[in-house]
Amino acid sequence: MADWLSSEIIEKIQWNERLFSLRIRSEFKNFIAGQFVRVALDIQGERVARPYSLVNEPGDEFLEIYFNIVPEGPLSPALAALDVGDGIFVTDRANGFLTIDEVPGCRHLWLLATGTGVGPFLSTLKGDKVWQRFEKIVLGYSVRDVSELSYREQIAEIENRHGEQFCFVPFVTREKLDGAMEQRIPVCIENGSFEERAGIDINTEDSHVMMCGNSAMITSVTECLEARGLRKHRRREPGHITTEKYH
Ligand SMILES: Cc1cc2nc3c(=O)[nH]c(=O)nc-3n(C[C@H](O)[C@H](O)[C@H](O)COP(=O)(O)OP(=O)(O)OC[C@H]3O[C@@H](n4cnc5c(N)ncnc54)[C@H](O)[C@@H]3O)c2cc1C
Incomplete structure (x- = not known):
């Protein structure tokens, strides 16, 4: 099982009313370009996690995810509501074969x-x-x-x-x-x-x-x-x- 790392939003880009990118400061940096990590927030006492691909290049000092709001979904609207300085969880492992x-x-x-x-x-x-x-x-x-x-x-x-x-x-x-x-x-x-x-x-x-x-x-x-x-x-x-x- 991967562990959760407490991480922090350091930049937020809003592209339009439903599209966002978040830059995240995290201890985790070890991935191959094309892979995804799991990202989570605690929502109403429950840890809600979903996979997100990394947009940044391995070796960057931050992780970056790019996502759209799925209005009926539990996580993406909550991610879109985050601001710089807010906490977020990221797994300590990346996965995926789109490399x-x-x-x-x-x-x-x-x-x-x-x-x-x-x-x-x-x-x-x-x-x-x-x-x-x-x-x-x-x-x-x-x-x-x-x-x-x-x-x-x-x-x-x-x-x-x-x-x-x-x-x-x-x-x-x-x-x-x-x-x-x-x-x-x-x-x-x-x-x-x-x-x-x-x-x-x-x-x-x-x-x-x-x-x-x-x-x-x-x-x-x-x-x-x-x-x-x-x-x-x-x-x-x-x-x-x-x-x-x-x-
Ligand atoms: C390997 C992998 C990597 C992923 N990487 C990204 C990423 O980099 N960026 C990103 O935006 N999403 C990505 N996703 C989708 C992401 O994990 C979430 O499902 C999505 O952000 C919605 O989360 P939610 O909790 O709000 O809703 P969920 O409970 O996950 O989904 C609610 C419903 O919306 C559908 N749905 C999921 N994603 C979308 C979408 N983008 N547009 C329309 N409908 C959708 C689901 O199939 C489901 O029917 C990835 C999924 C997988 C499997």
Whole structure:
């Protein structure tokens, strides 16, 4: 069993009325980019815990989580109500396989996220290792409206640092934004427009696809890629698709 570490909120970012990031000072720092920790609060005498991916880079002096309020949920509204100086519990252990250590050798890495699912990919993209391993990295980040497209400054920095090796493709499905795809990720894979924009294909030879966020996107994209011969990745049976479903 992991132990709970008493930790403290040191920064709060509110992106819109339902999206927040919290920076946390914690003794715990030992994780691999792409992993999640469990975070908890004591609510009405009960410790309520949920997993959250880490957005910061291993080695940073803080932990960062990025989340949306689920109005009917017990924890996320309480997390959103926290302020700098408030206490929070974090497990002393990270878990998860959405890490590039799990990805078999290939040329092109596709990172596909809906909403807060972009978090673990940002952690990975801030490090050096991923840029040494893959010739080209595509980040597809899908949201409903422009106000949900968080972390644009960090993504712009990654674009500046890595030039042609990086391709960022925003998907904004309920509003117009210059340069953004207007349909959902699965639709744009089906009709070829995503790959056309990235300038490379998703295929069994060159590609690994990591997905994070809502199950609907992950299920639709997986079905579409399986029809092209890509397979789910397992340690014992290497494949091309790695996923983490948040809900
Ligand atoms: C491995 C893993 C990592 C996760 N990392 C993150 C993260 O980095 N950021 C994040 O925002 N969430 C993340 N989640 C979801 C998170 O753990 C919580 O479920 C979520 O924040 C809601 O918590 P809650 O206690 O308010 O409601 P819960 O009791 O957890 O959920 C209430 C209902 O809302 C659904 N739900 C859960 N998450 C969402 C969501 N984001 N949007 C809409 N409906 C949802 C649940 O399926 C459930 O039906 C992760 C989940 C898993 C399994």
